[in-house]
Amino acid sequence: MVDKNSDILILGAGCFGSSTAYHLLKRGFTSITIADRSEVLPALDAASTDYNRIVRSSYSDPFYSRLAREAIAAWRDTSEWDNVYHESGVLVLGTGDSSYIDQAYANDVSMGARTTSFRDAPSLRAIFTQDIAIAYSETSSGYLNYDGGWADAAKGTSLMISKIAALGARILPGKTAKKLLKESEKTIGAEFTDGTVVRADLVIVATGSWTTSIFPELDFGEKCLATGQSVAMIKLTPAEADEYRNCPVVLDFKSGFYMFPPNEDNIIKMAMHVGGYTNFDAIYQSRRPVSVPRTITSHGTDGLKIPKPMLKTLREHLRAIYPELAEMPFSGTRLCWYSDTPDEDWVIGHYPGDDGLMFATGGSGHAYKFLPVIGSLVADAVTGQLDPSLKEKFAFDRECKNHDLSRSLLVLPLRESELCTADDLLPR
Template structure:
């Protein structure tokens, strides 16, 4: 039940994007008893989606709500006093290999919002927004200068420090094993080490671990853990200097996205698609729940991606930056999203339980909103969240299909027998030689 009682004890499970931003915004409003727990002994959690060298910041959405909210987030990211050395406004090139319905709608939304966009109708126009000496095979798209990327791990650390300075309690290494409930209402949580934390309100913000950590809530069809394949290339200092001025690039027709190199000369890329699920059987009701398979649970083996994805990413890199197509990959990672059926977030009270809020379901597009996303949960708790947004993000809403970024894609079951090995990452000149020139 929503309440503006600033003295109520609020317990947040999960110190990632949703959780730590919610803590910040509650403290900012004067709530005086905010405690954040996280399973990881090291914060930010090394295997969380919130922890990475970069995350894209794009205002290009088909849904005006997200576009407007992103512009608010960008204004915050630009404030160096609040986010020192975190945000890089490189611009974002949308499309590149032809438009899809989502990108066309995003372009119209950007124009309506007054974003600094420019149509790139052909290869020459795209080439003109790239640094001299960087060749591309892309041929159609548009660029938005309102956006770029953030150092995700650094930004999460920065916000965690803000929460602690404001009086919030943050406890690492606290793996939650169950909710403490009485009469159908949640009153706290019990940790694996036997510690019990009682609260007036519990907020679950555990990302892709939500459904598997709390199987009694039956969220496996609403919060699906899906692994997305990511790879990196280690550039030389000279190469990094050449590619440094590139915008972020994302194409929803092919699924390929790529960042400019970071300060360590690392070039990160991946394929935004349906992803891979890791179904695990649970005894209750003969159900299966997708559970993240990461370096924390499986060591280096948890970082490997399917060979087929490695090959697809290399082929898409060849179209984007052919000069780099043969290069060895330095690392791989399955980045685990919390996907909802409609790609809208879940921010709402759990049905029938006025002591429990669910705040998750990022669906691969929440991190850019870190400075502002917790405001929505704070509005929900204080009773000021607008009715259309309560409906949009409700736990028990009807998940109505709409134009999604990954609508053509389907999720696949992760087959650990066909994951890539170190030998698959090596330089591949044979691949380059086999590709017909498109330039």
């Protein structure tokens, strides 16, 4: 068991890594080193570096609902988080069509969330100002959760990194992990591609979607699959953005489509919660194929392109909500890479048989909203205080009994021939 004077090395300065460092430092740990592959922090192509992320408590699992409400309470403290969090409300669509959504609604209500439910298009229409054209069907159902909204992801991560720097963390940018150092089968540090070696009493791997490609020798089983999620943006004029500025986040659980109101740069972002795309790389010789992120860092602007079919799907779903926006060109796209687990539960805990190695990853596209608090779970795991039920829930070697079918069965291979061009960004 480590103590507060132990040397702890955290690989990855994204959501999991930075929050873990923060909570360990707040608990009095004195020797925290955090290393990241990117020269610039937060990393430009990391999942936690983006325009925005949804902040919602609408989960069917009461644990995540409770934790999200803790995170929302933290986000609201502007003395800590400035204006990172925007409480626009989250419009959740699909009640009555899914047990997940109905249970999420029940959890929100039971935990005291401020909500308004609706069963038809007219009552939904009343949520929006009359000058906004919307196109919800007569069968629309759902609820507006006022206790939620979105966070400026890049700003939040940057702020967390500044917090851990102020608390005394040793931050090493531009350090790509090459291999784990072992002694008598126990991890004792890490070697980086530039030859640097950092020894530690405990190494915590928080490298997100790069995890399996950095350490292909480890047995990840079916966990930590790197998938690229398709994102598209529309750039509005200030006047156009003001029309939609006060709209809620829209989250359609029936289709997986979600979108945000305009950010301060007048950009509207939309995406799909689906299986995404894999990019298996032949250079990795391991027990099973390894999917590797394809980003702006590895492939330049080509790393931002999403497949044409998904671009078309995004526009179709946008047209079904905001028809006028659907007639505008997309200003850009991005493949946002996640580390997915089949059950969408995170991986937090020791690697089997190695007291010197822990993992804090497997965000599955829903970790960022917990940035202020997620590191507390990892800190509990480090100190042996993690609730036994959570230790089992997040165990590296757990059996994933409940597969999320929206992701695990709908993953597609990424094909360069299908990637969009500039012409595909125009309305059709």
